[in-house]
Amino acid sequence: MAERRRGQGRGSLARQLFVLQLVVLAVVVLAGAGLALLDARRDGQDSARDQVLGIAESLAAAPSTRTALAASDPAAQLQPVAEAVRRTSGVDFVVVMAPHRTRYSHPNPDLLGLPFEGTITPALAGQVFTEEYPGTLGPSIRAVTPVQNADGAVVGLVAVGITQEALGRQLVGQLPVFAVVVAVALAVATAGSLLLSRRLRRQTLGLRPDELRHTYVHHEAVLHAVGEGLVVVDPDHRVSLVNDEARRLLDLHEPDVRVDEMPDSLRELVRSGAEVTDELHLTGARVLLVSQVPATWEGRPLGTVLTLRDHTELQGVLGELDSVRGFAESLRSQAHESANRLHTVITMVELGRTDEAVAFATAELELSQHLVDRLVAAVGEPALAALLLGKVSQAAERGVALTVSEDTAVAADTGLDPRELVTLVGNLLDNACDAAVGATSAVDGEPWVEVSVRTEDGALVVTVADSGPGMSAAALTVATERGRSTKSGHAGLGLALVAQLVARHHGSVRAENSEVSVVTAVLPLGVRSR
Structure with a gap:
């Protein structure tokens, strides 16, 4: 490494400019003297x-x-x-x-x-x-x-x-004066060129012109080829570098990018200068995995480096995985309960109370099978049906009575992506269950949630009511505008993800808080998402 730097110094840009400046200044001074x-x-x-x-x-x-x-x-x-x-x-x-x-x-x-x-x-x-x-x-x-x-x-x-x-x-008698003036001028020119050369050497790290060119070419090639978004911000919070992927992810089109043009959560993160790893941030149409680290050179702060990874598709897959996982948890829970019931029935038979055993088994079977049959018949999208069944079991384990209203009916050909349905309904139910846990209903004293998913006037309408304290329109606006989470998965971003999905389909989401807390999301069908 030392030999390489010595080789760089012999033909460095600073040295070449120093020699060139010295020659030019000498010619100028001597010509001026002549x-x-x-x-x-x-x-x-x-x-x-x-x-x-x-x-x-x-x-x-x-x-x-x-x-x-x-x-x-x-x-x-x-x-x-x-x-x-x-x-x-x-x-x-x-x-x-x-x-x-x-x-x-x-x-x-x-x-x-x-x-x-x-x-x-x-x-x-x-x-x-x-x-x-x-x-x-x-x-x-x-x-x-x-x-x-x-x-x-x-x-x-x-x-x-x-x-x-x-x-x-x-x-000839004036020549000594001219000689002194020329000598002083050459000395000043040499000193100035030397100082400029040293400054240029520090700024160019002693690299030769061809090395500077190769470094710049490689730098540009890497920036354009890297698969992650990259934003470099100087200590004065000015954006000094944005690569192509970052422009695509943040939907930036102007040549000069300002911090004020970035999404709110990213703007706050950049201005804070905090070091973070894999935070989830929401933009208008994307879910981004964001990391930020300080950049230094020889102990001197150069600003921060922000890396962005597109998490949008993965977030949808994770939502669908959550529904499948919930359905699996529901099956596990039902299997456990079935085992308990089976032991009860067997014991009753052994005790000679067969009529009571038959009645007990038939009632439990009808209760669980009724919900499955109703959802399978009313909900044409398997992923949504599985999500609702899974959420019923999950809510029961948390002590929340989750019911699916009788008017729930969704055809299989809504034109909506199943993952979007899972994201929309799943996040609304999770938010409602979180609000209901610990709260009590004025009627029966137990936390409850009721969900309705139906098509109405050419739109998909999802209504979720709960026994929680409720949410005002202003509170809903704040929750849906939240674009940042340090929690694992999509926790902390539920309503923001809902608002993002609704905005893509030109829909609406509103909250009502009269006798009970109600959140309603409306997605027009047949409208192409943005």
């Missing part, structure tokens, strides 16, 4: 032009210059003044000449009296101009200004210049 040097050179030349032009105009406008030009020996007066101005101003030459180019001043005394090299035609026309010209001292930037008398006639010319070599020396 442009700054060119700009400094241009500024130096512009400053030199302004300087020589100002000196030339000042010297040409001085009355002493016109006076010296009119003297018999102009050089004797102009040479000392021109040299003093040159040394004071820092220029390389100050040349005063006659209109026919004869020099009266020059830094090199040997060139006095020789013709001036350069352009003078604009100056002879009374204009002031600057130019770059390779003169006797080398290439230079010079300004030429006419000297005019009171009548405006040109009596002489003044040329002041700075050589390119002198300008180069000035630029």
Whole structure:
């Protein structure tokens, strides 16, 4: 593992970006420094032009210059003044000449009296101009200004210049400053790139670009392929990841999912951050098995991970299994009771009381057989008949008298799924028996439940009355909206499962609490479930 991480570090995305940034920043800094040097050179030349032009105009406008030009020996007066101005101003030459180019001043005394090299035609026309010209001292930037008398006639010319070599020396003198600035800029750029590289290395875990791509591809493939719903919520309760199965189970269609869009029970679970395992939750059309665990990385909380498994079909099978199990328990109970009765009959025969034995056996047989025959004849769905028989025996064992009303009648071709019938009737009976246990009837003082299952006006009507304390319409609403249970099986979700089934068939469920507690569920027949 250590070798792998070292291999990752050598070509990691952070290192590659660091090198790339450093190269780019170095090029930018050096290019900027070169442009700054060119700009400094241009500024130096512009400053030199302004300087020589100002000196030339000042010297040409001085009355002493016109006076010296009119003297018999102009050089004797102009040479000392021109040299003093040159040394004071820092220029390389100050040349005063006659209109026919004869020099009266020059830094090199040997060139006095020789013709001036350069352009003078604009100056002879009374204009002031600057130019770059390779003169006797080398290439230079010079300004030429006419000297005019009171009548405006040109009596002489003044040329002041700075050589390119002198300008180069000035630029070279600025190089240390440029070097310091470039070094500081490179140091800052390197430090910034290094800090960014370290931060990026931590965020990418030192992975190379191809590893990041493979990780992302595998991550997406797993999320789309996994059979369980997966929802990842960050510490601020924002949904950061939802896979395809979770979108299907929760009926989510928008690209961005918020916690507020999740079912109520799941929203409460996510916001609580509690760690749970295999809780049953109800959505609008599904029963989900939900687990939630906190997610951490190196001790730092990253939020919670919610996993969802579809329990809808299994819940229906479990309901049907409950009915079969109840029927089996009923048979077991009846077998036990039959054994007791048989022993009683045998004992009575042994005692010679045969007539009483026959009467006893016949009465018990008729009582049990009457209920079975009536349910088999009235209820065309075997699963529902078995459920009702089983619930009668279960209720009897709990001390509850469960009776099936005489108007119970259900055809075999209702179009309803047998498992849905079992879920609907079974949960209503379980809820009624729970309410009746411990409560007493105002008539006989014993807990009782009465159920009626019939078709009426194109709908299946299930009415369950009990001797319990009753349930108001508001209490029924709360019970049917409950979408969460930590109990095993479907306990704790009975009325919520009933409400979910009724909603799928566009039916209704209501509670009445007048003289007795009554809950009625109505499912239209022939309406396709959602």
